[in-house]
Amino acid sequence: MTLLAAHSARRGLRRRHGNLVPIASACGLAAGAVALVAWLLWPTFEPEKSIDPTRLPVSVGGTLFNVPTRAVRIKVQRHSGPQERVDLSFLYPSLEVPEPSRHAGTDAPQQVVPPIDRIFVSLSAHHDSLAPDIRARTIYPRYLEKAATQGDDGLTMRAFRDGTPYSGEDLFMSGSPALVARCSRDAATPGTCMSERRIDGADLTFRFPRSWLAQWREVAAAMDRLTAQLRGPH
Template sequence: MTLLSSVHINTRRLRRRHRGHLVPIAFAAVIATGAIALVAYLLWPTWEPIKSDDPARLPVSVGATLFNVPTQAVRMKVQRHSGPQERVDLSFAYPSLDAAGAPKHASAETAEAAVQPIDRIFLSIAAHHDTLAPDVRVRTIYPRYLEKASTQGDDGMTLRAFRDGTPYSSEDLFAAGAPAMVARCTRDAATPGMCLSERRIDGADLTFRFPRSWLAQWRDVAGAMDRLTAQLRGPR
């Protein structure tokens, strides 16, 4: 009997000791929980979210070259993000150079009405990966395929046709010196002729595309390309 009483007393003592150890642990847990709640409350954002899908401009790196791209000018949704990209395709209203966004696709019912003069200048910015520079191509590659004869326009622009059977057949090369401009253009056929003009900026090549008919005011087009290039690079 005495042995059983002794065991019972020892058991109660162990239980009291165990409860005595739990009290400070529980107290510390309560303090820690309160501290976490206080920090969360202080750091929780209290401002209203900006009701805008995209920022006005995106800092985009193409070929390790930084460009500030108007969000609404990006033609493909998958390219509407900041950071490094291999290529970005843009479009701008001409002559205002406002961000034009993606062109609308015509349905079969509106196909006839959709045949309208193009009022946009398209621009692709792509990493060149040390390929042949556009100005070097003009000096060393194009002359191999051009006709010998050239036509000098009254507006200061020279036209030389590419020979048939060459990689650039059915195209013409336009060049001017003041301001400097070079454009390779397809000829008008079932669809209006289009021109492309290229330039290299550090690690990226800029390719502008516009209707051939705009060459009637080629100085305005050259100025527009210069302004777009300056706006996209921003202050340096």
């Protein structure tokens, strides 16, 4: 009985080994086939290096803008897609993009006096706040002096009263070409002007030196050109 049992055990072991061989062979063939397919499908080219695009499509307040990459002043804003605010700068009067400086790429706006040769533009979502043209018609007049100074070139100036939220500033307005600019007065630092306009869900805020108002028509035309360039085809 012992010999018969041992013989049966050896036969069973050989049978199990015989069954494992085809299974192992099939697994090996399958693994080889997968490896072959992966090798054939694996890309043989080197991926191109990322190149910073010349312009970035950004959406501010649901409004699409096409901004020059190197014009973006703050590093974290230098990407495409939806954004709450984008800060830009351009050379004036050429409106070319400034060359990178040692301050470029920082995560915060430059806390320095704006260069005299640059115009700054901020794109920001307005979230249904009061439109700039309505503010100029209904809010500013409450705080203005009654007297107005009419310039020979068609630009009207009215001073804001002392003790108002805009104390120390003047309002410049013209109908043709259209211009509304709120400007601080020259003091320890040169006065600066702010002019706003709304496009769909975004407000554009332009900032430039007050001294440029000596050629205000050229400044108004530059803001129109920048607005058209930033919108692009739409």
